Amino acid sequence: MSGYTDGFVITIPKSNIEEYQKTAEVAKDVWLEYGALDYRECIGEDLESQNDCGSFLSALKVGEGETVVFAWISFESRVHRDIVNSKVMKDPRIMDICGSDEMPFDPKRMLYGGFEVFVSR
Secondary structure: OOOEEEEEEEEEEHHHHHHHHHHHHHHHHHHHHOOOOEEEEEEOOOOOOOOOOOOHHHHOOOOOOEEEEEEEEEEOOHHHHHHHHHHHOOOHHHHHHHOOOOOOOOHHHOEEEEEEOOOOO
């Protein structure tokens, strides 16, 4: 098995979706430019609990007028991820996004982690 994925979930005010999408497009371009294999950001559409499962809405305490973004970035390996991310974090386009006082979401409510692929097609 091979592969590594960084994943994150954020809550975002629905009024900020358009602004956030613009920053996500920049982030996608930067990560892919530095070698990420895939970059996906998905906006919540069907978030209600199904078949007695928990839901993103309740787990993330999504408020009125908010939704969820579920995202992942794919890499060859953790070593590859670390190399790509070290370049990304030095890129001024990302620093403009991360250094902004007016981000379109609350980074304190962001869930993030790195995952080794153990099932794949």
